[in-house]
Amino acid sequence: MKLTLVTGLTGLILLATIVELLRRRQLREKYGMLWLGVLVIVIPLSLFPRLLDNVAELLGVASGVSLVLFLGIVFLLLVCVHLSWEVSHLEEETRTLAEDFALLRTEIDADRAARDELVRTDG
Amino acid sequence: MVNGKRVLIIIPAFNESGSIADVVGEVRGELPGVDVIVVDDGSADRTAAVAAAAGARVAKLPYNLGVGGAMRVGYRYARDHDYDVAIQIDADGQHDPRYVPKLVDLLDETDLVIGARFAGEGDYNVRGPRRWAMVMLSGVLSRVAHTKLTDTTSGFRAANRRVIDMFAAWYPVEYLGDTVETLVHTARRGYTIRQVPVAMRKRMAGTPSHSPAKAMIYLGRAFAVLTLALIRR
């Protein structure tokens, strides 16, 4: 009973945090939806940990709780992979930005040099 | 100048080299004295070059940001160059620039004017889940905005200075954010919204961004985006 209280409360606090972050526009829609989806699965499980016992038995896992732990770790790994992918993407974008910036600067410098040259020959 | 107002036409374009020249040409022909900026959103084709040759000012983004990202560039340009009115027009030629003076006129009493299909004029038809999504969006958004809105995802809209200032500082890049969320945000901040019936034409070239297979997903996402927009502040 105590355990259910602890896990259930944790789930609800997480849910409230994510909804509030979304409300304040601190989370992009895609991540918000992902975490809300996860909580929809996690909260019932935290209240009724025996829920997956049947599925666990079918898969040859001793108890539903171990199955949840296993799935949880797999999910977290997937999230890590996804974040690495996002970071790679961001690095590629900042690289493009830096290149654009450098190219703009050479163009501006060339323009300025040409203008100075014109002023010198005229005056 | 349209009716004494300085007007900027903002055209977000992504791989539209087949139609952008005609669209820019038509706008400049029908509306002499307005400025046109094409925001090329990292197109892989020659959209930027073609638009510039047709006489538009071009802002070329280094990579694709989505319609919302492109539009904020346009609104920032409008704010920085002190335009009275900013009007968004699609690059595929579906919007008829001859409606622009009508939209601009309404901006005297209204802050944001939407050129809407399904409002009597023209014969643009949509069926299936996409239609259900549109019905849901227009039902809820009409209530939020206290006015009848039949085409909430329309990319044909005119903004006055107050809305330009708001959009220049805040414009979502998220999916459907550029249409649905901006409407909720605008209405919630006390600005007035009105729609004007417009006839919609067929796209001139290229392919539409939505396929029938994606319609069901579209409905789900529209619902999610709408819910999110309503709980957000």
Ligand SMILES: Nc1nc2c(ncn2[C@@H]2O[C@H](COP(=O)(O)OP(=O)(O)OP(=O)(O)O)[C@@H](O)[C@H]2O)c(=O)[nH]1
């Ligand atoms: N900036 C930017 N513009 C885009 C992007 N995708 C589409 N657009 C532009 O948004 C406008 C509308 O796109 P469409 O594909 O015609 O979408 P739609 O009008 O809602 O759908 P259809 O009825 O099928 O034409 C056009 O001007 C496109 O060039 C993008 O990724 N970035």
Ligand SMILES: [Mg+2]
């Ligand atoms: Mg279109």
